[in-house]
Amino acid sequence: MSTVAEKPTTELNEATVRFCGDSGDGMQLAGTQFTTTSALVGNDVATFPDFPAEIRAPRGTKAGVSGFQVHFSSNEIYTPGDVVDALVAMNPAAFVTNIGDLRDGGILIVNESGFDKKGLELAGLDGNPIEEVALHQLEQKYKVYKVDMTKLTRDAVKEFGMGVKEADRCRNFFAMGLVFWVYGRPLEPTLRFIEAKFGKKPEVAGANRAALMAGYNYGETVEAFDTQFHIPKAELKPGKYRSIMGNTALSWGLMTAAKLSEKRLFLGAYPITPASDILHELCKHKNFDIVTFQAEDEIAAMTATIGAAFAGAMSITASSGPGIALKGEAFGLAVIMELPMVVINVQRGGPSTGLPTKTEQSDLYQAVYGRNGECPMPVIAARSPGDCFEVAQEAWRLAVRYMTPVMLLTDGYIANGSEPWRIPQFADLPKIPVTHPEATDGSEQFLPYTRDERLARPWALPGTPGLEHRLGGLEKQDRTGNVSYDPENHQHMIDTRAAKVANIAEDIPLQTVDGPDEGDLLVMSWGGTYGSCLSATRLARKHGKSVAHAHLRYINPLPRNLAELMGRYKKVLMPELNSGQLRTIIRDKYLVDVIGFNKMQGRPFTVAELVEKISEVTG
Amino acid sequence: MSVEMSLPVLTDKDFASDQDVRWCPGCGDYSILAQMKKVMPTLGIPREKIVFISGIGCSSRFPYYMNTYGMHTIHGRAPAVATGLKTVQPDLMVWVITGDGDGLSIGGNHLMHCIRRNMDLNIVLFNNRIYGLTKGQYSPTSPLGKRTKSTPMGAIDNPLHPLSIAIGAEATFVARSIDTNIKHLGATLKRAAEHSGTSFIEVYQNCNVFNDGAWDYAKDRNTKADTTLELEHGKPLIFGKDRDKGIRLNGLEPEVVQLGKGITEDDLLFHDEKALEPSLAYLLSRMRYEDGFPEPIGVFRSVDAPRYDELVNDQIALATKEQGPGELDKLYGSGETWTVA
Numbered sequence: 001m002s003t004v005a006e007k008p009t010t011e012l013n014e015a016t017v018r019f020c021g022d023s024g025d026g027m028q029l030a031g032t033q034f035t036t037t038s039a040l041v042g043n044d045v046a047t048f049p050d051f052p053a054e055i056r057a058p059r060g061t062k063a064g065v066s067g068f069q070v071h072f073s074s075n076e077i078y079t080p081g082d083v084v085d086a087l088v089a090m091n092p093a094a095f096v097t098n099i100g101d102l103r104d105g106g107i108l109i110v111n112e113s114g115f116d117k118k119g120l121e122l123a124g125l126d127g128n129p130i131e132e133v134a135l136h137q138l139e140q141k142y143k144v145y146k147v148d149m150t151k152l153t154r155d156a157v158k159e160f161g162m163g164v165k166e167a168d169r170c171r172n173f174f175a176m177g178l179v180f181w182v183y184g185r186p187l188e189p190t191l192r193f194i195e196a197k198f199g200k201k202p203e204v205a206g207a208n209r210a211a212l213m214a215g216y217n218y219g220e221t222v223e224a225f226d227t228q229f230h231i232p233k234a235e236l237k238p239g240k241y242r243s244i245m246g247n248t249a250l251s252w253g254l255m256t257a258a259k260l261s262e263k264r265l266f267l268g269a270y271p272i273t274p275a276s277d278i279l280h281e282l283c284k285h286k287n288f289d290i291v292t293f294q295a296e297d298e299i300a301a302m303t304a305t306i307g308a309a310f311a312g313a314m315s316i317t318a319s320s321g322p323g324i325a326l327k328g329e330a331f332g333l334a335v336i337m338e339l340p341m342v343v344i345n346v347q348r349g350g351p352s353t354g355l356p357t358k359t360e361q362s363d364l365y366q367a368v369y370g371r372n373g374e375c376p377m378p379v380i381a382a383r384s385p386g387d388c389f390e391v392a393q394e395a396w397r398l399a400v401r402y403m404t405p406v407m408l409l410t411d412g413y414i415a416n417g418s419e420p421w422r423i424p425q426f427a428d429l430p431k432i433p434v435t436h437p438e439a440t441d442g443s444e445q446f447l448p449y450t451r452d453e454r455l456a457r458p459w460a461l462p463g464t465p466g467l468e469h470r471l472g473g474l475e476k477q478d479r480t481g482n483v484s485y486d487p488e489n490h491q492h493m494i495d496t497r498a499a500k501v502a503n504i505a506e507d508i509p510l511q512t513v514d515g516p517d518e519g520d521l522l523v524m525s526w527g528g529t530y531g532s533c534l535s536a537t538r539l540a541r542k543h544g545k546s547v548a549h550a551h552l553r554y555i556n557p558l559p560r561n562l563a564e565l566m567g568r569y570k571k572v573l574m575p576e577l578n579s580g581q582l583r584t585i586i587r588d589k590y591l592v593d594v595i596g597f598n599k600m601q602g603r604p605f606t607v608a609e610l611v612e613k614i615s616e617v618t619g
Numbered sequence: 620m621s622v623e624m625s626l627p628v629l630t631d632k633d634f635a636s637d638q639d640v641r642w643c644p645g646c647g648d649y650s651i652l653a654q655m656k657k658v659m660p661t662l663g664i665p666r667e668k669i670v671f672i673s674g675i676g677c678s679s680r681f682p683y684y685m686n687t688y689g690m691h692t693i694h695g696r697a698p699a700v701a702t703g704l705k706t707v708q709p710d711l712m713v714w715v716i717t718g719d720g721d722g723l724s725i726g727g728n729h730l731m732h733c734i735r736r737n738m739d740l741n742i743v744l745f746n747n748r749i750y751g752l753t754k755g756q757y758s759p760t761s762p763l764g765k766r767t768k769s770t771p772m773g774a775i776d777n778p779l780h781p782l783s784i785a786i787g788a789e790a791t792f793v794a795r796s797i798d799t800n801i802k803h804l805g806a807t808l809k810r811a812a813e814h815s816g817t818s819f820i821e822v823y824q825n826c827n828v829f830n831d832g833a834w835d836y837a838k839d840r841n842t843k844a845d846t847t848l849e850l851e852h853g854k855p856l857i858f859g860k861d862r863d864k865g866i867r868l869n870g871l872e873p874e875v876v877q878l879g880k881g882i883t884e885d886d887l888l889f890h891d892e893k894a895l896e897p898s899l900a901y902l903l904s905r906m907r908y909e910d911g912f913p914e915p916i917g918v919f920r921s922v923d924a925p926r927y928d929e930l931v932n933d934q935i936a937l938a939t940k941e942q943g944p945g946e947l948d949k950l951y952g953s954g955e956t957w958t959v960a
């Protein structure tokens with residue numbers, strides 16, 4: 001690096017940076033690189049990518065704004081941050097849609113040349129917010145840096161002889177370089193990334209490298225940038241770490257479960273946001289004996305999954321709300337056939353097509369109740385990107401132990417967010433035993449609907465001599481599995497299927513809490529709101545509140561000590577990114593007057609709004 | 620030196636399950652079931668390696684009556700269920716039993732995609748041109764004007780023709796047979812079983828309760844020689860009680876001609892089930908009784924093509940050969956990592 005006089009360094013505990021620009025500006029890449037680098041230097045990190053539903057929304061408009069927020073800290077953190085400490089806005093549309101989240105006194109870096117007449121018009125602005133009076137007002141509130149990134153980048157990459165368009169594509173590396181300098185991050189990981197990604201195109205690699213360095217050096221040289229920030233390492237549990245995204249962790253968890261149970265992995269899927277990355281990830285790893293089947297529609301994806309389950313594979317389907325709705329009839333078939341499989345719903349905003357790229361928890365009723373007939377399915381939910389790895393294994397463990405399809409819920413926020421993940425050793429993970437009845441000489445009739453102590457029936461595989469049997473969607477006769485219209489039998493089978501799923505409560509851990517064992521308030525959460533609820537309850541306790549946090553992984557059945565647990569607190573508050581779906585179920589089951597806190601804006605809870613609600617409830 | 624595997628000698632009775640068959644007396648389904656049970660022991664495949672999969676409808680009860688593995692699934696989805704099963708266990712022989720409503724209406728999408736992937740499945744579509752199980756509504760193969768419970772003034776939607784659909788999706792094996800023509804039906808099922816890739820067979824099946832006589836023109840002893848035409852590979856298209864009529868191409872149109880008076884067999888269209896180009900098979904599938912043609916029965920098309928179920932597993936084998944069997948610890952630790960002491 002150059003040897004300009006060192007600028008003063010200020011030490012911070014944590015910071016939140018957001019890159020935002022047009023969806024063609026490479027902001028997701030900038031955010032991802034910043035995340036990896038921050039993790040590598042030892043910070044705890046949590047991220048929140050936020051992108052438009054339209055792949056090619058009109059350039060420069062508000063609809064096309066894409067953002068990536070990174071929260072990094074020397075403490076353990078669980079959320080991507082409520083407010084932004086440093087905002088990079090590549091154009092006026094990004095500026096208008098994001099400035100509201102920048103904290104007072106925060107750093108604003110704008111790409112000056114993006115604020116031309118056309119850019120301002122596209123953003124629906126009359127005047128230029130970074131000129132004259134408007135600028136003056138901005139400067140009252142924030143530390144504003146106007147940087148002509150377009151020109152500086154073009155100059156930096158001149159020697160590579162690219163056209164203007166190609167040169168401008170390197171702008172995100174300039175922005176990265178500059179923010180890397182502000183927060184004292186090393187460039188090496190990004191340089192390695194550039195080499196790996198663009199190594200085959202030397203001029204592109206060279207230009208990106210040059211833009212990155214130019215950005216960094218700009219921070220170092222230009223006087224206006226007068227301080228560099230330093231965020232010390234976080235004290236994470238010792239071990240080897242990597243940063244992982246939810247959908248990746250989920251896919252690896254599935255692959256791991258397949259190996260732990262010595263099964264072929266079959267994924268039946270149809271492309272849908274935000275679940276497609278599971279298909280993308282698994283189809284890359286065919287050498288793990290994985291069959292990925294991109295079906296003609298969601299129904300085929302699900303019914304092929306049922307066929308694969310009958311054939312003896314670890315069978316999975318992954319989708320999101322609208323796709324899950326289409327699969328609904330087939331869930332019933334899976335339930336009555338009592339075959340093991342995992343159904344993944346990466347939830348997004350609904351109803352209908354709703355908000356495909358935004359997060360919500362509004363498919364809980366659908367997961368628990370959304371089928372015809374008495375049709376219970378176990379439902380479990382992941383709480384964070386890394387947790388997806390474990391939950392995937394747990395879902396498959398329950399599926400095979402109880403011979404049932406299991407619904408696994410995540411959401412867009414978990415799926416696309418990332419966090420540091422302590423790398424496990426495969427050998428340390430608990431095996432998932434699976435047994436199949438063995439061949440017979442066929443002299444005795446095989447009875448596919450006999451049951452073990454957990455009420456699970458045997459998983460007999462086609463190809464096994466002597467066990468020939470027929471499964472179907474018509475009501476089964478107990479033991480034989482033959483079609484039966486007998487009234488008593490129907491009642492018995494419904495009761496048995498329900499008891500089987502209810503029994504899982506005996507097999508899952510007791511619900512624990514973070515915080516005091518009893519007190520004024522229990523905040524209960526499930527799914528992707530884990531981080532915000534945990535952070536908020538911890539903060540509230542620091543403010544002297546008597547509040548604990550229980551986060552539910554198991555939604556159906558609920559942990560067997562839940563009623564007793566809730567009874568130890570004066571009040572129970574349940575924040576959900578829906579209108580109160582789990583709250584309704586809990587009130588129904590336990591007659592406990594749970595208080596709701598509900599938000600449906602396609603965004604996660606902020607810690608601040610939860611803390612405020614906790615104060616309001618505890619008085 | 621080859622070792623003869625000795626399979627136990629099975630008969631059709633070995634393929635009968637213990638379930639009472641519940642179709643209406645006189646239903647065409649009985650004869651299809653009987654032929655299937657007869658064909659099974661001739662295939663040399665052990666019972667446990669055979670799976671019958673169906674959707675919903677009268678025909679879809681079929682798996683319950685076969686003493687093999689079976690799945691009676693949901694309406695229209697059997698081809699998709701079969702696809703999942705077959706890709707995971709490609710050595711199973713899988714039969715899909717469907718009907719005109721199940722296969723062409725609610726399940727049309729799956730049928731088309733299953734065929735174009737050339738999954739190694741045998742699909743038998745029982746065409747009775749009516750919804751039987753739901754008691755008599757018109758189906759996608761009911762003719763225009765057909766009066767049914769749901770079309771009191773006559774059907775107004777143009778019917779689908781199963782074989783035209785299958786050939787349109789480039790099925791590698793396409794055949795047609797008739798429930799009462801038991802010899803022909805048995806032979807056709809056998810050929811379908813022996814084909815590698817998707818075999819699609821349409822069987823004209825009489826629903827004697829809700830659509831009795833729909834295929835009488837093709838079954839009646841007195842008329843069938845003139846209303847059907849038995850396809851034979853490499854042979855000219857000849858039909859008629861006295862085998863004196865043939866099909867000749869006039870441009871791109873088929874026409875019925877009288878043999879003799881200067882027209883010889885050499886002027887006729889010759890059947891080529893091996894033609895890679897499916898147009899001839901398509902043209903045959905469009906020859907219809909109501910347009911004055913005999914309706915072909917037998918094998919329309921039988922060609923070889925790569926099978927999805929094999930290709931899927933070939934890719935897995937190739938990836939494993941090139942990259943070695945997957946190691947999870949290696950995967951977990953791939954990319955950028957750091958260590959906290």
Ligand code: SF4
Pocket residue numbers: 641642643645646647648677678747751752825826827828829
């Ligand atoms: S309704 Fe028709 S197709 Fe169905 S079983 Fe009776 S006769 Fe056969």
